[in-house]
Amino acid sequence: MLRWHRPLMVSTGLMSVLAVVTAVALVLDDRTLDGLSVWAKPLKFAVSLAIYSFTWAWLLSLQRRERRWGRRAGTVLAVAGVAEVALITFQAARGHRSHFNATTPLDGILFGVMGMMIIGLMVANIVAAVAVLLDRQADGPSTWAVRLGLAISTLGLASGGLMLGPQPGQSVDGGVIGAHTVAAPDGGPGLPLLGWSTVAGDLRVPHFVGMHALQLLPLLPLVLAALSSRFPVLAPERVRQGLTVTAGLVYAGVFGLVLWQAERGQSLIHPDGLTLAAAGVLVLLAIAGVVVSTRARAPRQVPMTTPVPTPTPAAAEAAR
Template identity: 60%
Template sequence: MSALMSRALKWHRPLMIFTLAMVVLAVATTIGLFVDDRQLDGAPIWAKPLKFSVSLAVYAFTWGWLFSLSTRARRTRWWLGTVLAAAGVIEIAIIVFQAAQGHRSHFNVSSPLDITLFSIMGTTIAVLMLANILSAVLVLAVRQADDVTTWALRIGLVVSAVGIGFGALMLGPTPAQSQGLIEGAIGAHTVGLPDGGPGLPILGWSTVGGDLRVPHFVGMHALQFLPLFAMMLLALAGRLPALADETVRVRLVLIMGGAYAAFVALVTWQALRGQSFVRPDGATLAILALIVIAAAAASATALRQGKVGLTRSKVSV
């Protein structure tokens, strides 16, 4: 374990130190859920810092690993990773500070201090997004050892960048805020209803209205899901002969990447219509079914072609 940690720290030291700090914070905020019974907008006061600490830990770890895949532009990679880590520190520090006071961190314009903190968060996120895009361009310019990983990273980076960008959909006053019906806030997670209604445990996603955190979360974590999917295909290649063909695995990654992107578009459309993620209507379910059927049919075709190619190679031998 110590050897693994030592190797990981060499990926990008600031990012990996930040990852460890977020793991410690996740443990601390989990304890906070049990020892502090305060609520904010109907959710435990420490739920939001817990969510962000886990998400930032995964995010920083992933970027540390991605930077380790390239030996080019070493200094640029170090600076971009350091900017990502510093932006994460500022973001989580404000979230924890506001949670400790029992105040909202996002969309809060209740006092001069709240306005200042939210403005700092907005600036920090803008810097993080810029560094994220530049980092993605840097990683995309490097061809990986195999095409499967290359395509998993390419699609994951693009969809992830779009998912992060969806955070902008939460900014700006809602109709109720514009009419002066809700004071002290500009922007919201929920579409069609005020923030703070019934939501999923820990995640807090609205169970009665649209929630823009869903596409933001799902899109952002394409960067973890698709490379893991590529790794899973490689692990199964020993048991499923059709997957031994790299071309088949590339096709499956492309199919899964397309299906994942379509799913992100679907949950975005669902949220913007004011519909809860856990209460899809007929139109949402129909489109979801089409995505699943299309992906399954395309995957079956790719696997069948792989088997045919394997049979032909055995015959030729």
């Protein structure tokens, strides 16, 4: 019987309610910040943390041997995540930036507190990941999906550190320390709601892609198992495991690609030839992985036959 992690489930519920509230506020409040509604950021973070918390509650519930330190790490995840989103929402209500903001003493203090929450979240993520990885999941595909999802999501979470610290031309006196955008100021043209830059690199892209590997990859074995009754090629576990590993490695490649693209100051929606070539290589590797995996079926069973005894010379003579 699953034992759900209560603090993480509470976090899921709170963030779900907050997502609804901020969505309504986004429609009713016409204030903007950096070209987007002041409520766009808390809405995005509320939805993201709701999914993140639920996924961790599920992963920790799968442990066959419960580890107290793993569950405590889950509690830290819940508390740190809720505290950070609460501060983001508070700053949005004030019409102030939440991240990289040192314009006033209060803004600087709040951003410093959020920095501590982020560090706590990262450490707790690693500890909880170790607790989950010490257990083998129900089958090979699920085990590999969780392993790869945890590894990539940890890297995605850590990539947020690239946004911190003074960027070229910034100083404490300027009131802004850190940035999402590479090769352009924050607040320029961006994608609707997401705000990702359409004219320069944006480190929020790899941060988002990496973190949500934890939700997407563990779903794949469930989908493949459901499809195996309709498509016999997916019936062998080793085939589903191969496809899961392929998906995980390709996902890691996509994370690396969008991180490399952002660091080069290139918008996600305006890739150059080099980026497209790298994406093409990933597509070829994905196809090769699918082909190899679907051929990795269980070895054919050779039917057992009863050996025909060889007659002795005496028996052969008697038969004549």
